[in-house]
Amino acid sequence: MKALGAAPHNGILDWLFNWFYNLFLNWNMSEASAAAWASGMNQLIAFLIIVIFIVVTVLFVVLFERRVLGFFQIRHGPNRVGPQGLFQTVADALKLLQKEDIMPLAAEPITYNIAPFAVFVPSILAFVVIPMGAAYVGGSYNVLIVRDLNIGILYLLAVSSVALIGFLMAGWGSNNKYALISAFRNAAQIISYEVPMILAILGVVLVAGSTSMVDIVHSQSVVWNIVPQFVGFLIYLICGLAETNRCPFDLPEAESELVAGFHTEYSGMKFALFFLAEYTNVFVISAIITTLFLGGWKGPMFLGAGGLWLTSIFWFLAKTYIMVTIFVWLRATLPRFRVDHLMGFAWKFLVPVAVVNILVIGLGVAFSHPLYMGSPGNINERLTADARVVALTQLSSSSIYNIMFDSEKVEGPVRIIEGNGTVDFGWINTAYGAMSDDMKTFFWAYNVFAFLFLILILFTVWKVIRGVKRAPKLEVMWSAVSGGEADAKA
Amino acid sequence: MSPADLIAIYFYFFAALAILGALGVVVLRNIFHSVLSMIVCLFAVAGFFVLLNAEFLAAVQVIIYVGAIMVLIIFAILLSTRIMRRDIVQTNAYVLPGIIVSLAFLVTTFFVIISTRFVEDYHVPFYPAWLAEASEKLDNTMIVGWSLMATYSLPFEIASILLLMALIGGVVLAHRKEDD
Numbered sequence: 001m002k003a004l005g006a007a008p009h010n011g012i013l014d015w016l017f018n019w020f021y022n023l024f025l026n027w028n029m030s031e032a033s034a035a036a037w038a039s040g041m042n043q044l045i046a047f048l049i050i051v052i053f054i055v056v057t058v059l060f061v062v063l064f065e066r067r068v069l070g071f072f073q074i075r076h077g078p079n080r081v082g083p084q085g086l087f088q089t090v091a092d093a094l095k096l097l098q099k100e101d102i103m104p105l106a107a108e109p110i111t112y113n114i115a116p117f118a119v120f121v122p123s124i125l126a127f128v129v130i131p132m133g134a135a136y137v138g139g140s141y142n143v144l145i146v147r148d149l150n151i152g153i154l155y156l157l158a159v160s161s162v163a164l165i166g167f168l169m170a171g172w173g174s175n176n177k178y179a180l181i182s183a184f185r186n187a188a189q190i191i192s193y194e195v196p197m198i199l200a201i202l203g204v205v206l207v208a209g210s211t212s213m214v215d216i217v218h219s220q221s222v223v224w225n226i227v228p229q230f231v232g233f234l235i236y237l238i239c240g241l242a243e244t245n246r247c248p249f250d251l252p253e254a255e256s257e258l259v260a261g262f263h264t265e266y267s268g269m270k271f272a273l274f275f276l277a278e279y280t281n282v283f284v285i286s287a288i289i290t291t292l293f294l295g296g297w298k299g300p301m302f303l304g305a306g307g308l309w310l311t312s313i314f315w316f317l318a319k320t321y322i323m324v325t326i327f328v329w330l331r332a333t334l335p336r337f338r339v340d341h342l343m344g345f346a347w348k349f350l351v352p353v354a355v356v357n358i359l360v361i362g363l364g365v366a367f368s369h370p371l372y373m374g375s376p377g378n379i380n381e382r383l384t385a386d387a388r389v390v391a392l393t394q395l396s397s398s399s400i401y402n403i404m405f406d407s408e409k410v411e412g413p414v415r416i417i418e419g420n421g422t423v424d425f426g427w428i429n430t431a432y433g434a435m436s437d438d439m440k441t442f443f444w445a446y447n448v449f450a451f452l453f454l455i456l457i458l459f460t461v462w463k464v465i466r467g468v469k470r471a472p473k474l475e476v477m478w479s480a481v482s483g484g485e486a487d488a489k490a
Numbered sequence: 491m492s493p494a495d496l497i498a499i500y501f502y503f504f505a506a507l508a509i510l511g512a513l514g515v516v517v518l519r520n521i522f523h524s525v526l527s528m529i530v531c532l533f534a535v536a537g538f539f540v541l542l543n544a545e546f547l548a549a550v551q552v553i554i555y556v557g558a559i560m561v562l563i564i565f566a567i568l569l570s571t572r573i574m575r576r577d578i579v580q581t582n583a584y585v586l587p588g589i590i591v592s593l594a595f596l597v598t599t600f601f602v603i604i605s606t607r608f609v610e611d612y613h614v615p616f617y618p619a620w621l622a623e624a625s626e627k628l629d630n631t632m633i634v635g636w637s638l639m640a641t642y643s644l645p646f647e648i649a650s651i652l653l654l655m656a657l658i659g660g661v662v663l664a665h666r667k668e669d670d
Contacts, residue, residue: 110523111522111523111526149545150545150630150631151545151546151548151549151630151631154546154549154550154553154631155545155549157549157553157557158548158549158552158553158556158557159552161552161553161556161557161558161561162552162556162557164557164561165526165529165556165560165561165564168561168564168568169526172522172568180568184565184568187561187564187565191558191561194557210631211631
């Protein structure tokens with residue numbers, strides 16, 4: 001029997017639901033109450049798994065960062081507590097739990113006390129839509145995700161925008177000028193960097209044709225998005241750094257100017273919540289980059305179908321921790337930005353580049369460039385757009401994935417008959433040999449154009465990072481030009 | 491407990507939250523607290539959208555209203571230090587007219603609501619036939635996309651031109667002339 005008000009078929013949770021449902025039916029429950037209790041148990045278990053996963057992950061990421069920083073700075077880092085210092089952060093956390101919770105007299109109690117939760121809860125909520133792997137459970141293909149929301153990536157954006165309110169509450173509530181300035185900087189920074197970030201995400205959504213995280217991962221089964229969308233990847237990486245207040249964008253926490261920023265007045269567990277939220281966000285942003293640009297859990301599945309869950313989780317975590325390492329690497333390498341540089345960089349450089357990036361990707365998608373095929377299949381073939389939509393609407397998602405990944409390669413249009421109806425899958429041949437002459441011309445023009453664009457962006461990024469001697473200032477040139485006009489007027 | 495009961499429970503929860511939030515905006519003395527309760531109210535509205543299977547609208551509601559507009563309002567409040575940390579009286583000489591006008595509005599809305607005939611199966615014939623057939627299982631985001639890009643493409647384009655004009659207008663207004 002189908003679950004009452006059940007979500008679409010996805011994830012291992014449905015299997016779990018059925019297990020509990022049957023268990024409760026065996027206990028002579030009525031069908032409705034068994035369904036209610038099973039979904040309750042389901043949510044409880046998912047919640048516990050997520051919370052345990054987050055705590056372990058954050059404890060590990062903190063240690064990981066300290067050890068990697070130690071490596072970059074040619075020192076050991078924490079290595080005394082437990083083997084290789086593995087329990088260092090556990091000890092730190094226990095210490096923080098015992099600390100006295102001090103609230104300044106001048107603080108505004110309600111705002112001050114709610115703020116840590118308003119910052120921490122959104123970072124947990126982000127885990128709901130991050131697909132961490134795939135598995136065969138009970139013979140059918142399942143994705144390891146809590147809920148495959150159809151607005152996946154939009155949900156992530158919405159959730160991350162809530163944390164900003166928490167920062168402002170912390171800054172205002174603690175009645176401290178450093179905290180308030182830090183909250184301002186944070187808000188200005190996050191609002192500015194959200195624009196190019198969303199534009200970079202749009203490129204991925206264009207190729208995948210969906211905002212669901214699972215669909216985005218499946219759209220990269222042939223080539224990861226980092227290859228055709230390297231510029232988008234760079235933009236997202238930079239904006240992700242800014243969004244998590246990591247170096248070189250850690251202006252809100254600049255120790256030399258603002259003591260500790262918005263959490264200056266917090267102590268004990270409330271400080272720990274801010275700390276947890278920051279490192280959870282580092283992991284979440286890395287996981288999002290993995291999902292959007294690095295192909296999610298996809299990779300060589302060397303253990304076969306039976307060990308799919310293990311290999312997919314392995315690839316997901318490996319890619320995510322590579323991104324975490326890059327975050328730490330950047331922190332160890334780059335100095336902090338200046339405020340005006342920060343804003344100028346977002347609005348004058350990242351936004352125009354992101355717009356051109358969308359233009360390039362849109363052209364590729366519109367003219368069926370093989371790299372932007374975006375649907376699962378072979379590199380030389382893509383499903384027709386209609387077939388994808390019909391497949392999405394007519395078949396359950398698990399059966400679509402079974403058809404696309406598991407069955408042997410099928411030639412020509414495929415007809416699938418399921419309970420809901422019949423679906424014809426049309427395939428477009430996108431191989432180079434099958435292109436018309438016009439298409440070939442476009443193909444090469446596009447490739448050259450995209451390559452030049454990439455080189456231009458990389459050159460500019462290189463210039464920004466290395467601080468190569470700049471061109472004459474714009475104002476000087478402008479005064480040289482307009483000076484002549486002023487003379488003519490006079 | 492049936493799904494309808496659950497939905498009813500969620501509905502009343504969000505309704506209470508929305509009303510409390512809206513009341514807080516008007517009643518609370520501290521203006522920062524008012525803003526925070528307005529955020530609660532907007533969240534409750536996003537909850538209604540989710541209950542109506544309009545997830546896309548819910549996400550957009552949170553991203554735009556909470557993530558952008560409320561943050562700008564908070565900026566404006568926090569930058570005006572005179573009212574920042576002070577309980578201010580939210581009422582003035584126009585209390586009575588205000589109450590009368592809002593009561594009149596409430597009564598009008600009430601009569602409009604009770605006299606409306608709600609159609610249960612409202613089928614919109616705007617999509618291609620196969621899409622309309624499939625719209626039961628189609629996700630909300632895709633339907634919004636189809637409506638904007640196919641049926642309502644002209645209003646959509648006009649709206650975007652309007653926004654572009656506002657953008658350029660903002661740039662022109664903010665641009666400082668060196669000579670003046």
